[in-house]
Amino acid sequence: MNTIVTILGYGVVVLLIALSTRRHTDADEFLMGSRRASAVLIGGALFTLVGGGELIALTALAYTNGYSALALFLGYALGFIYLASISKRIRAVPQSQRFLSLPDYMHNRFGTVAGHLVFVVSFAAFFAMLLIQFTAGGQLLSPLLHISYTGCVLIAAGIAATYLFIGGFKTVLATDVLQGIARILLLPVIIFAVARGTNHAVDTTIRTSEPLPISVWFSLTITGFFASAASSDVWQRIYAARSDRSASRGFLFGAVCIMLFGWFLVKLGILARTAGITQDADSAFVSSLSVGLPVWAQYFAVVLVLSTILGTADTEIFLLSGMLGREVSRVSGARTIDAVYREQSIKRSRAFVVLISVCAVGLSLIFTELIAIYTWLLSSILVIAPMIIASLYFDAKRSLVIASISLNLAVFMALIGLGILQPENAYWIVVPGFALYAASYFLGGAKNDKFGEKGRSDSI
Template identity: 25%
Template structure:
């Protein structure tokens, strides 16, 4: 804890709260579309920044750094490689995603396959995303305990209030702009720390390589090829099917803006992932006694960089985790509004058709209340069911294997059917759980098993269901 860190933290919080308050004005948020999708008006760099901040959270600054600290920089490249492969594929998908203009992934599934698929998709999305959002509370609380006299529990409560406020106040408009500012801060902080450590502590790249553990110099570090694949695929699949990503691409001004924003996302990811890999592996040399989770944060808090720079790194890490948390709260509120309350054919939707102005006000109110409700539920999960956090390691697999193939098929494969989508999601979910419980997960990750099953079942069942049967299910076949 230092006065400098507290000053930097106070400046950051003031800026974030100011941005959120500005976008909370009635003129900025007129209906649920403004709240959840930012009125489909986000410009290129803001959209690119919010895509980056959604990807980079505690899973990268803490979890990814842990992986690199433990397994080495080359293995770290494979760990994050799925991210860059997914960003490239998203670039090719961006026009179709923007033109589809769905508010949520279950809405896409419901429109393409039918109501049963939308229900299953809603359950999977909410279960995974509430837990992932809750994990951001604990990450933020931990960093606050490093910067301030607060305990981790107190920091987690403050984190919940801050993250909830950013999401509740101005919806995606405030989240996107705070994401953009936080992304710029984390790029600046990590990049500056990397330059300082390589110049002051290693005397250049040669000194870093010479001191690196020889076990970390092989292509996959201390891991085998199947183990590396098990880390590559979850990030790849999650980003391709992540509702956050699809919502943000849908919130672009137009398809061209969405594509340019993905290019910004790719460059920004390089500027963040590269320093994370090099800093975390540097920590294994300079601070080997550090806990793996503290690989990067320990360099900032342990006096390995100047005090001001350490403060910037800590606050940048906090900033990026806060914005990731607000993104997951916001996207869950979209599921509540569009997949539960205002679902097609429901009472609320019929009332909305009769009184559109009242419905728009209700959408905003319910969106804000659902953000607060999801935040409280996430906090309960953290406090009373801490073992659920262990499930988040395969929550990415559960989402990626069960949802992503079905989403991609909905956008690009006309013969995909409701029966195939439902069978695929159930089979992938069951395979993930079964392998986690009974399989050798240390040697072969569940995603390596669940993904092929998901794809094969989707294709086989879809081809086996006659076209006429799909039409009876009410599925739109283009």
């Protein structure tokens, strides 16, 4: 009963935040928070992109491979640091004050076909991310609340959709800071409680962790780097910052926080193994919270899980709603980024928030295999990574951009078809795209580009 009260209390807090930020003068303020986010808000919003999938996947990886499991999070952090160094370049595009995320950038820079391709890949990837949050919420909260999986999914989705419907993007940023603080403070306490609950016991019959082979460690780091550097939700934070300095400092702050949180998760995974809490790596996180955890710590665990799930779910719901609304405007006949911008409305944006939430809940009740979905999500972003990164430095024909995406997509589908797609080999997806850009550059099909210093066609 007390854990239910904890859920209700959390819901009241985020609802009050939504009510305090609910005033919106136009749709862009609702969708992007007036583009006045400080470095702290940007950093918190980046750090909380670590969601339920990472809770389970990283703890499982640490259970098997110890501290070397941090390779993926190191890649994420390096991606943030890289974007911090070029955020001014990204924001220098004259039309960037109308952009919501990567699809807008690609429509404006390379035209309709490239823009639609990036939208499709990004939408599929982040809808899968949203499914992961609701699926993880059901799997993680159910043993803590003693409520069915379906009930927990509905609770998490209901809370997220309600405060997003009311408050908009300002609520996303404000709750991200609150949720980020909760994660950093509560996870060490929970690790302490788990250790105490098992009396620091070490099961000597359990095989110790085996470090990742250096090749796999390198692969995971590269995969994490490209996944964060070409991520639509990450780019949305760049456009939402109030200045180049705020964007840069926010990304550096986010890199530090994500490594700190990753280190705590790794500690929990190692503890789950050495204390003999479970024999199954994939259940390391869930078992750690449900085996030997004191009653007082269960309340903290509920807040930790809920803040982690909602901190990512609200971002993905809002990102997906905004991208879908803009793409609908383009299909309906809007030909410029300014025309797409003008067609936004708060009413329609809220309708898409509800639509995305309902669809995600329905599918999360069907698909419950977290690790597989997480691997596909992480890898699908790599399809567009070469084209995104190369376009920041080289001007290229639209046909080259489309070919780059198509080649990477073919590798992605081939790895899935062969049943061998894993985070440790996903980096192969980017090889064709980068190779094509390199060949085109040396053959004269691409050239150095003084990014942001010359105007772009606003035609989409």
